[in-house]
Amino acid sequence: MSxxxxxxxxxxxxxxxxxxxRSRIIIIVPPIVQLFIFGFAATYDLDDVPVAVxxxxxxxxxxxxxxxxxxxxxxxxxxxxxxxxxVAPLIDDRQVLLVIRFDPRFSADLxxxxxxxxxxxxxxxxxxxxxxALNYLREVVLDFNRQWQREHGLTxxxxxxxxxxxYNENLQSRWFIVPGIIGSLILVVTLLVTAxxxxxxxxxxxxDQLLVTPLRPTxxxxxxxxxxxxxxxxxxxxxxxxxxxxxxxxxxxxxxALYLGILLFLVSTVGVGLxxxxxxxxxxxxxxxxxxxxVPAVILSGFTTPIANMPEVVQWLTYLNPLRYFLVIVRGxxxxxxxxxxxxxxxxxxxxxxxxxxxxxxxLFRHRMY
Amino acid sequence: MNDRLRRLLGMIRKESLxxxxxxxxxxxxxxxxxxxLLLFGYGVSLDAKRIPLGIVIEQPxxxxxxxxxxxxxxxxxxxxxxxAIQGAQQALAERRIDGILWLRNDFSSRLFSGNEAPIGVxxxxxDSNQANITKGYIQGTWLAWLQHFAAAQGRDLDLxxxxxxxxxxxxxxxxxxxxxxxxxxxxxxxxxxxLTAMVVAREWERGTMEALMVTPxxxxxxxxxxxxxxxxxxxxxxxxxxAMALFLFDVPLLSPFWLLMACSALFMLVSLAIGLLISxxxxxxxxxxxxxxxxxxxPSFLLSGFLFDIHSMPEWVQTITYLVPARYFVAILQTLFxxxxxxxxVLPNAGAMLLxxxxxxxxxxxxxxxxxx
Numbered sequence: 001m002s003x004x005x006x007x008x009x010x011x012x013x014x015x016x017x018x019x020x021x022r023s024r025i026i027i028i029v030p031p032i033v034q035l036f037i038f039g040f041a042a043t044y045d046l047d048d049v050p051v052a053v054x055x056x057x058x059x060x061x062x063x064x065x066x067x068x069x070x071x072x073x074x075x076x077x078x079x080x081x082x083x084x085x086x087v088a089p090l091i092d093d094r095q096v097l098l099v100i101r102f103d104p105r106f107s108a109d110l111x112x113x114x115x116x117x118x119x120x121x122x123x124x125x126x127x128x129x130x131x132x133a134l135n136y137l138r139e140v141v142l143d144f145n146r147q148w149q150r151e152h153g154l155t156x157x158x159x160x161x162x163x164x165x166x167y168n169e170n171l172q173s174r175w176f177i178v179p180g181i182i183g184s185l186i187l188v189v190t191l192l193v194t195a196x197x198x199x200x201x202x203x204x205x206x207x208d209q210l211l212v213t214p215l216r217p218t219x220x221x222x223x224x225x226x227x228x229x230x231x232x233x234x235x236x237x238x239x240x241x242x243x244x245x246x247x248x249x250x251x252x253x254x255x256x257a258l259y260l261g262i263l264l265f266l267v268s269t270v271g272v273g274l275x276x277x278x279x280x281x282x283x284x285x286x287x288x289x290x291x292x293x294x295v296p297a298v299i300l301s302g303f304t305t306p307i308a309n310m311p312e313v314v315q316w317l318t319y320l321n322p323l324r325y326f327l328v329i330v331r332g333x334x335x336x337x338x339x340x341x342x343x344x345x346x347x348x349x350x351x352x353x354x355x356x357x358x359x360x361x362x363x364l365f366r367h368r369m370y
Numbered sequence: 371m372n373d374r375l376r377r378l379l380g381m382i383r384k385e386s387l388x389x390x391x392x393x394x395x396x397x398x399x400x401x402x403x404x405x406x407l408l409l410f411g412y413g414v415s416l417d418a419k420r421i422p423l424g425i426v427i428e429q430p431x432x433x434x435x436x437x438x439x440x441x442x443x444x445x446x447x448x449x450x451x452x453x454a455i456q457g458a459q460q461a462l463a464e465r466r467i468d469g470i471l472w473l474r475n476d477f478s479s480r481l482f483s484g485n486e487a488p489i490g491v492x493x494x495x496x497d498s499n500q501a502n503i504t505k506g507y508i509q510g511t512w513l514a515w516l517q518h519f520a521a522a523q524g525r526d527l528d529l530x531x532x533x534x535x536x537x538x539x540x541x542x543x544x545x546x547x548x549x550x551x552x553x554x555x556x557x558x559x560x561x562x563x564x565l566t567a568m569v570v571a572r573e574w575e576r577g578t579m580e581a582l583m584v585t586p587x588x589x590x591x592x593x594x595x596x597x598x599x600x601x602x603x604x605x606x607x608x609x610x611x612x613a614m615a616l617f618l619f620d621v622p623l624l625s626p627f628w629l630l631m632a633c634s635a636l637f638m639l640v641s642l643a644i645g646l647l648i649s650x651x652x653x654x655x656x657x658x659x660x661x662x663x664x665x666x667x668x669p670s671f672l673l674s675g676f677l678f679d680i681h682s683m684p685e686w687v688q689t690i691t692y693l694v695p696a697r698y699f700v701a702i703l704q705t706l707f708x709x710x711x712x713x714x715x716v717l718p719n720a721g722a723m724l725l726x727x728x729x730x731x732x733x734x735x736x737x738x739x740x741x742x743x
Contacts (some may be wrong), residue, residue: 022657044679048681091538092712093712115531120535125708125709127545155484156486166494168496175498283655290663305677311413314412336496
């Protein structure tokens, strides 16, 4: 292996990527822009859920509970209705997510010490939003109950729950999603850079010329891999700085462990990209292959929905996905304060994926000719 | 007129032959939706089941066993017992369990002496959404046990305000019912823009564009001739996806089928037009493929309201979501499948897609001309 060979091929690859202004832009600008937009957009937390109230009760208790609901940042009461007929149009047309209905006897029941029913009708079209909103509302009602019991000398339930969340103490979605965006963006960029690199030369016929140069297949492989890894490392660093400074996600664990994770992740995705590229005959096939890898890799990585909820067979498939391991590493280092020891089980599968895909790509360079 | 039709048909025929001879377009249109919908329909779920939960019982007795038993019987939990909190905390740090329920050694004595007996609950908050769901399930199991316990003691558990919830359209809160229609929108966005992103760029790159230019074909005819076969292909993929949603994932369709297909056709046209515009502007397959990937997948996944509630995003991000066609289609699909033909939802969203289509067509017309640069 000659260093000079590798470096001159890497130089040529960089030039091919960066010479064209438009392709420079497509590699650099979208990840940064997307980090900002998605970082703000992707949250499961709900603010100002639109609510309608149907209050048939004239007592003070319902007004007190309503004031609490209105005081919560999660809800804003937009409509007041005075009949059951008003409920359906508001929910059907998505003007409100939920309707709260007080019985005429609500305050009277409460004063008498009978359970006072509070009816909630909610739009379940997005079941996760519905469940989150119901959880917020339940917290408000539990708080109200506790205060009512204290003020009226009633005994509360004999057991109480003291809940605490570890690592993400205020349960902010953003702390969970933003580290995940890093992984997805790096994956997209490295695959874009590598997946077309061989296919383009094949389609233009210059790959045959590369094969007759004194470059050995290993040198060819390393030279083709370098641009993806270098660009990935630079972008990852930039995105991490933005994540910590701008989105205020903590960085509690070992930074060397994080960088080892990034490097191994890049090696494995570059390997996948080069393998796709050397299987493809045309650029269209390479782009299709990249798509077919990126989309499942992002969706089945635990980025937005947990792997534990997937059926067993799909869970096995996720073991082939480098993003799966990388996400555990980023979240482990940022939120949980992990070091090398706890992350070891995430490192070696990426090494394995990288080794297998790179070896495949190198073999295909010479054995797939048209 | 007759000539024009003949030219158009000729172009359609050429494009169709090209599709048939390169299997990659057909696999984009038919294999991709089937594979992706199978994977995601089963794989993407927000319904937590069998959450690994550590239960620490410092002093086993009837009361603590009965509370732990309630968690054992729940389908939402997969409990593991620990004698001491240290072991459970170690397991939580190693991600072997997602939460801890901690019954201290004075639990029973405080429970029966009328003092409030506290239970410590720790959840791994990294995935805040799952943590919230876990908290909700723990609360629910706890409340049910309390009622059971009070009844066994011959008392009523008096809650001052009793919240009764009714969930419309999806009473079981099954996340698959809204995720599958949303996934159809995302998969179709990608397929639509991928199908056409390469087709004009390819002609430029291979030099066949010049050959097309010297034919009597008008630019509009050429574009229509390219669009029509891909539209048929895309709608075929759409039909397959809808059939899978209905028969495989048991998503109910509460609206007339023609309405669903009409909205889908509109959306498919918008996606194809985006791909075509990318193709015309870039004139380069490498770039066209990259742009199509960047503008279609992640934006439609994260900004369409498919997973994340648009209403809760900051104002400026909400403004950006108006540019994402999947936003309108997701709203239409979730309503058409689960709620029925609600015109106040369908019409504005369909209108927005129509507007996008008009603007895109004008842009395509402006950017495409028979000239060599």
